[in-house]
Amino acid sequence: MGSLKTIVKKAKKGDGEAFVSLVKQYEDVLYRTASRLLNNDEDVADAMQDAIISAYEKLHTLKNDEYFNTWICKILINKCNGILNKNKDVLVIDENLFLQDRDDEFQKIELEDALNSLNEVYKLALILYYIVGLNVREISEFLKEPEGTIKSRLSRAKFILRNSYYKSERVMVYEK
Numbered sequence: 612m613g614s615l616k617t618i619v620k621k622a623k624k625g626d627g628e629a630f631v632s633l634v635k636q637y638e639d640v641l642y643r644t645a646s647r648l649l650n651n652d653e654d655v656a657d658a659m660q661d662a663i664i665s666a667y668e669k670l671h672t673l674k675n676d677e678y679f680n681t682w683i684c685k686i687l688i689n690k691c692n693g694i695l696n697k698n699k700d701v702l703v704i705d706e707n708l709f710l711q712d713r714d715d716e717f718q719k720i721e722l723e724d725a726l727n728s729l730n731e732v733y734k735l736a737l738i739l740y741y742i743v744g745l746n747v748r749e750i751s752e753f754l755k756e757p758e759g760t761i762k763s764r765l766s767r768a769k770f771i772l773r774n775s776y777y778k779s780e781r782v783m784v785y786e787k
Contacts, residue, residue: 619676630670634663637680641687643742647726648691650698658694662687681753684743688735725772733768740765 621629634641641662645655666683673682726734739750747765751758 615679616676619670619673619679623670623673623676630667633679634666634683637683640680640743641683644684644687644738645691647723647738647742648688649694654691654694654698658687658690661690665690678752680743681745681749684739684745685753728775729768729771733764733771736761736764737768 615633618629618633622633641659642655645658645662646652649655649658662683665686669686673679726737729737735754736750739745739753740747745753747758747761750756750761754761
């Protein structure tokens with residue numbers, strides 16, 4: 612359909628198909644981000660839906676068209692945080708968890724536990740870097756934090772996971 616800037620400009624002018632095209636380009640990233648932050652599929656779906664609607668309604672406020680990905684991810688993270696705050700005291704047990712392939716689910720649960728064991732700033736840095744695919748500079752702009760702070764958070768998060776959570780296992784954390 613064209614370059615990202617062209618598609619964003621079309622969407623800003625009211626082209627619904629262009630907006631749908633943008634969302635489809637980033638749908639996997641949005642889903643992976645929301646599923647790492649939230650505990651169940653219903654909340655993930657709600658957050659994604661709310662984020663997409665908000666993005667559509669506020670698309671005219673996007674200042675730099677080439678940062679659409681960062682912008683919509685920020686909206687999604689804010690929606691996820693809203694859901695997390697609303698559900699703070701609710702404990703959800705997924706009964707399907709016990710019916711699925713045990714090895715894959717066990718690894719997924721281990722990863723979720725490892726991420727959830729981290730401080731929120733470390734967890735968010737890892738998600739933005741490894742799942743969303745932003746580089747350090749983009750994360751820095753996104754979070755309005757110095758690049759050195761982001762590098763430090765990524766390094767500390769990997770150190771914590773290596774030395775606390777995966778101490779007994781041989782786990783290598785590879786740089787992108």
